[in-house]
Amino acid sequence: MSAFKYFQEEWTPVINQYLEEYLASEVDDQKISQIMAYSVMAGGKRLRPLLFLATLNALGKEITTTEVRIACGIELIHTYSLIHDDLPAMDNDDYRRGKLTSHKKWGEAEAILAGDALLPMGIQWIAEGSNSAKLVAIITQAVGPNGMVGGQYLDIDSTNNASVAGDAKFINRMEWLKTGCLIQASVEMAAVYAKASQVEQVKLVGFAKVFGRSYQIYDDLVDVVETSEEAGKATHKDQEEGKNNTLTLLGIDRSRQELRDLIKQAQDDLHGLNGEVLAGFLALYQKVL
Numbered sequence: 001m002s003a004f005k006y007f008q009e010e011w012t013p014v015i016n017q018y019l020e021e022y023l024a025s026e027v028d029d030q031k032i033s034q035i036m037a038y039s040v041m042a043g044g045k046r047l048r049p050l051l052f053l054a055t056l057n058a059l060g061k062e063i064t065t066t067e068v069r070i071a072c073g074i075e076l077i078h079t080y081s082l083i084h085d086d087l088p089a090m091d092n093d094d095y096r097r098g099k100l101t102s103h104k105k106w107g108e109a110e111a112i113l114a115g116d117a118l119l120p121m122g123i124q125w126i127a128e129g130s131n132s133a134k135l136v137a138i139i140t141q142a143v144g145p146n147g148m149v150g151g152q153y154l155d156i157d158s159t160n161n162a163s164v165a166g167d168a169k170f171i172n173r174m175e176w177l178k179t180g181c182l183i184q185a186s187v188e189m190a191a192v193y194a195k196a197s198q199v200e201q202v203k204l205v206g207f208a209k210v211f212g213r214s215y216q217i218y219d220d221l222v223d224v225v226e227t228s229e230e231a232g233k234a235t236h237k238d239q240e241e242g243k244n245n246t247l248t249l250l251g252i253d254r255s256r257q258e259l260r261d262l263i264k265q266a267q268d269d270l271h272g273l274n275g276e277v278l279a280g281f282l283a284l285y286q287k288v289l
């Protein structure tokens, strides 16, 4: 088994158990707790908390419940963004992670509030660890107007805007803000938390930047590979919905090539680090290449 698989199989259940237990015990009202947990426990891959923990592992830092709580805080924030992204006013999706979306299951006001509740709760979990002021500064920057929310705004603002369709610079920026910033923050927070050296920080942030960029391309390619019988002839959902992303810009083959180039860059960034587990995240992409 690869070091990554081993790590993933060891820590995913720990993350899941922590989320389930503490969402239940730290939210007073049973009903809102249930609505929050419905989305948090819906079967996500736990990519961001695993990245946080894998970065600690690369830096030789021991992982205890304290670190798991911070990792889980990141997942709460990620889940908030998914709940809000699915709302009728945004992507208007009925299913997420194979289940009804929060607003379809519980109602729109309830879904908005569940997302609103997960964001500060995630920040609270992060704020309770050591070096917390820096960690909170990194995460809030990453998900605010100069990060994820900014990217989501650009996405919504540019939907059905034909003049953006060929604008690679705009699309790169939008995707970076929407997806890349939170991924980078997951790694950067661990580097700060574990007091990585300057050299280690530069390498890790370099890796995280490339990984964050590549993840959006992967996510779009997964949609195509999983929803079309013949990937080469796919009519992509995003294209039909007037969305602009790397896939609609470059098409399938060039997106795959871009992903291969990014994988090489990410591997290069890890040279000189104990980054076997981190490098294993790149293997996720094999299924779309």
Ligand code: GRG
Residues within 6 Å of the ligand: 043, 044, 045, 046, 047, 048, 081, 082, 084, 085, 090, 097, 148, 149, 152, 178, 179, 215, 216, 219
């Ligand atoms: C609504 C403020 C706000 C932000 C939304 C996250 C996001 C920004 C939009 C969701 C749409 C999307 C596909 C964005 C790209 C980020 C991404 C790849 C999300 C999916 O993350 P995974 O693959 O999902 O880690 P799981 O379900 O495994 O957690």
